[in-house]
Amino acid sequence: MLARLSRWFDRRGWADILIGAPYLWLLIFFLLPFLIVAAMSLGTKTPTAPPISFGGEYPLLNWDSYARVLGDGLYLRAFLTSLANAGLAMVLCLLIGYPMALGLCRVSNGWRNILLMLVILPFWTSFLLRVYAWMGLMGRNSWFNRLLTDSWNLLVPVDWAVKSVPMMNTNFAVVLVMVYTYLPFMILPLYASLERLDPTLDEAAMDLGSRPFQVFRDVTLPQSVPGIVAGGMLVFIPAAGELVIPTLVGDASSPMIGRLISDEFSAARNWPMASAVAVVLLLIMVVPTMIYSHYQAKAEGSK
């Protein structure tokens, strides 16, 4: 027995352990908690500690939370706000990030390192600090807001004049800060996929009569789809569940879904409700991802 174990170690033991460890990690710290959350979503809220019960005088499986998620306008609106804000942030990140990623591929090596550094640099300061900085900028009395206000008042008729530009506590602020925060997550996968492309293909297309824009449309863009999808998911998924940004700069009257989950868990102590919302959010995220990877695998399989 011991001899067999030692033989396994000699041959492929370390490889198995190295490959297995992250899966074990995910199993314990992601799949298991998720199953617990899924189970909790079917429990009943009780004035006990913990505030949740299954069976006994309560139903074993209580679907009421799901009924509320799907039936109560509050939740539907929150889902729509989240998806709209995250979708908008994703599209804006793509529009801003794509030219930046393309630029990274086209500059000299020295410049590339500097520019890549600039893309990653914001990660070195605290995320919260950066959000607070934006709050300072957008606030009613900031120099930035006053500058915008003055410019606006100068350019439009007197009737349209404003005291300040309403930026804080709006969806605009949420999207703006999310775009700012998540932009590197779009640029880096896009850069990775664009950087792999063979520049001779551009020359070949040009040689066959395509102008630079047509070359981009016919050759560069279609080949960068995997990068666009990867970057899109890296922005959209965390943005849709974002809690901190909408709490700090968002409009409290139209909460995003992360805010609802947090409120249900802590303030309302309604664990089943919070869990049900979390499960639905996960399904909304996972299903399109799975459909995409299915087609991706099919495309790969034909290779």
Add this chain to the structure above:
Amino acid sequence: MAAPAEPFLRIEGVSKRFGSFQAVRDVTLDVAKGEIFSLLGGSGCGKTTLLRMLAGFEEPSAGRIFLDGRDMAGVPPWNRPVHMMFQSYALFPHMTVERNVAYGLKHEPMSRSAKAERVREMLELVQLTPFAARKPHQISGGQRQRVALARALARQPKLLLLDEPLAALDKKLREHTQFELMSIQQRTGVTFIVVTHDQEEAMTLSDRIAVMDKGEVRQVGTPNEVYEFPNNRFVAGFIGSINTFEATVIAREGGALRLAVPAFGAEVLARDVPGVSPGQAVTMALRPEKAGISRTRPETVNAFEGTVKDLAYFGKDSLYRITLPSGTLVQAHAVNARRGAEVADWDDAVWLGFEPESVLVLAE
């Protein structure tokens, strides 16, 4: 062969610098319509830069390029009636074979059915009709090469540029493809400019060859001319193998040159060439296959004794290395025309003989 009277492609004093590096230096070439013209040279000789200037990817630093009478200066690649077959083929990986071939036709003012017809014709020309729906990674290297050719020919270019067209193929396929390329060229009548570092490829494929070195054209001629009558040491040495010896011209007599060649310890009679005069130091060059070896004294004026130092047996022929009394080594190639009749063995005493007509005198 003289330069064509009315050149289809005229390259006039073209130079290209990259910073302090002179990639192409004052190249002047005329290419006739329908020719297969090769640019032959080692890596870094400027042949690819010249090709890229023809395609429009680089602008000449000096000089001009005329195609069919039109000055190509400032014409971007997408407006040139010139297409290129890239060394890596550069097929679009996300498009099928058919869409690759059709790509150039996008920009043509043709009806949809005319385009489809043209694509069908092209696929037939390169015998790829059954593979139309495949992606480039689903076909073999040789097939990919043919897709690249069909794609470049689909728009009926005036000039087709081929960058090392056979380099990526294995030896067997290369020979076959060579003849296929030639037959396609004959059927389409398109002028081919081929860039290659492979002299054999250039010799079999081309009507004419320009041998390049360090950005300059060293000689232009038919394969036969550049092989049999190289006009400088570089061309003589680059194409095929050759023995070279220091020599001095003694006299010109009866349509031949008398040379003093210290390596042979004697005089050698050589074919007369213009531009040399008695007393001039020259290089005497001799192709190994033109140096015959025999047991007995051959019936030629140029006959010398030596011993076999080395011999390499290739099957159909053998390469001998003969040491002359002066210690100089001479390579001689002998065809093994009869079984068991190999002329000599290691350390045998042999005679080396060659006709004056076979001796090259290079003034440079």
